Amino acid sequence: MAAVGSRGTVTEAQGFNPDKDTEALRNAMKGAGTDEAAIISILPHRTIAQRQQIVEAYKRAVGKNLSDDLISELTGNFEKVVIGLLMTAPVYDAYELRNAIKGAGTDEACLIEILASRSNAEIKALSAAYSKEYERNLEDDVCGDTSGMFKRVLVSLLTAGRDESNTVDEALAKQDAKEIYEAGEARWGTDEVKFLTVLCVRNRSHLLKVFEEYKRISGRDIEDSIKREMSGCLEETFLAIVRCIKSKPAFFAERLYKSMKGLGTTDSILIRVMVSRAEVDMQDIKAEFLKMYGKTLHSFIKGDTSGDYRKILLVLCGGEK
Template sequence: MATVTVPPVLTSPRDDAIHLYRAFKGLGCDTAAVINILGYRNASQRSLIQQEYRAMYSEDLNKRLVSELRGNVERAVVLWMHDPATRDATIVRKALSGDVIDLKAATEVICSRTSTQIQQFKQIYYAIFGVLLESDIEYQASGDHKKLLLAYVHTPRYEGPEVDRLMVGNDAKALFKAGEKKLGTDEKIFIKIFSERSRAHLAAVSHAYHNTTTFDMYQAIKKETSGYFEHGLLTILQCAENPGNYFAKVLHKAMKGLGTNDSTLIRVIVTRAEIDMQYIKAEYRKKYGKTLNDAVHSETSGHYRAFLLSLLGPNH
């Protein structure tokens, strides 16, 4: 469920392109005008605006936005202009090859996406950057974390709701034997089950696991694994059970304490606004007793705040 609010009476993509061009003219950029257009258009509308802008002014709208905007609002708006697969490819590439390597961000994006989404962004990754996603993972990740990511991006997974109850029971037992029951951990079993099984299957395994042992799956993963490997397994499991709850926690953590993790805030709000932000907002309110809009409002300011709030939609 998306949260982006498109006006009931919409100007044409051509008119939007003209208004954007005017916002760029003269001294300084009219950032408010840019946000009032782009923050209230869905993916297909943004794509048409880009086409019109190029046809009319013989320049790339994204490049113009980079040169006109600054700081966090620039990062958020430019990311918003991409289609979802290009966006994921851009985020992961920056996380794996930028000035600061951010394995946590790369792991979050990879392990929270469906098999289909990963196949799409893998193709774009290679087309834009001329390098295989697997090569960047191979170079930057290590140990069991690397094995998990490589298996996860390589393996096609079923995306439907049906599960095989017998297989669910066997997987729950296998994970118990590979973790809690033995001294040390058989990581290979965790990697195999978490990278090959569907979300519905993993959610059922988590339930079955809880019924056969004193721990739940989350506690078992935290007890048996650590670091980025643990983060990857927990992301896969939480997104199998309740992605809205997972992203609500990620956002809360980004805004907790002193300072705000803006790159996390931008990444999650921009990538989920047209997918499941309604659910994330509902989970956030239920979990933390305040609306996500209010939390973002208190942690951000200026045009950056206005843009993020435009993507979050009405405050409820």
């Protein structure tokens, strides 16, 4: 069930009947070909909790996993988004992180996006899901695939130890801002550990005050200093943390925009953000997208995707509402 006061686009379907949905999904996969329209009419219109009931009802009625049957019937991006919808939020995060780590190369952007944007509770839940699903330790896998200060920042985020109170210590905020300034702009070289200690540990309200103080001291926005002082994955991680502290919806709006602008579409990012945020804050992301880029998210998706894949993303986007 979506949280009370949720700003998501996917809400509980009224008159929900998991057995009826199961029957419709079975019929959609019977015989030659697949009725994608039937799948679109059901899965993206149900909440995560309702989809879990469908998964259980399907296994009870058919004796098979719904995801296995859908994988055998579907292909490409449509398959990816549908399978993502069948997972709980922690399992989906764990699945995306596992895909980012396994095999040749690492999708650092995926690691950064997920770990910089999730709450303590969400990080604990996705770590537990990772252990259960893959019988592996997420921290060990992250450490095995990353190095240096980038690794240390990700490990810090994985401890899920951020202060989540709203307490602002004015004196400490001034001290934090001064120490970050002295660790970066005010010296030759950069003491990245000081950035880590402040950005990965302090609460949001306190950090907003730190950013304000930092600008007063240095004359620069903290993001500008990070860009001047760092590079590569470390720069991207600290920027993601700062942007999520300032506004998670704006952070995700930028992720969506960059996934669709220019030549081609980075479908993996587009799918991950649409699936993971549809029930959380998609309304706010849409509002930020319009404010930041002067166009609706709906129009971008419509212009950059096609076919059944586009149809399911537009449902998650909440249409033109």
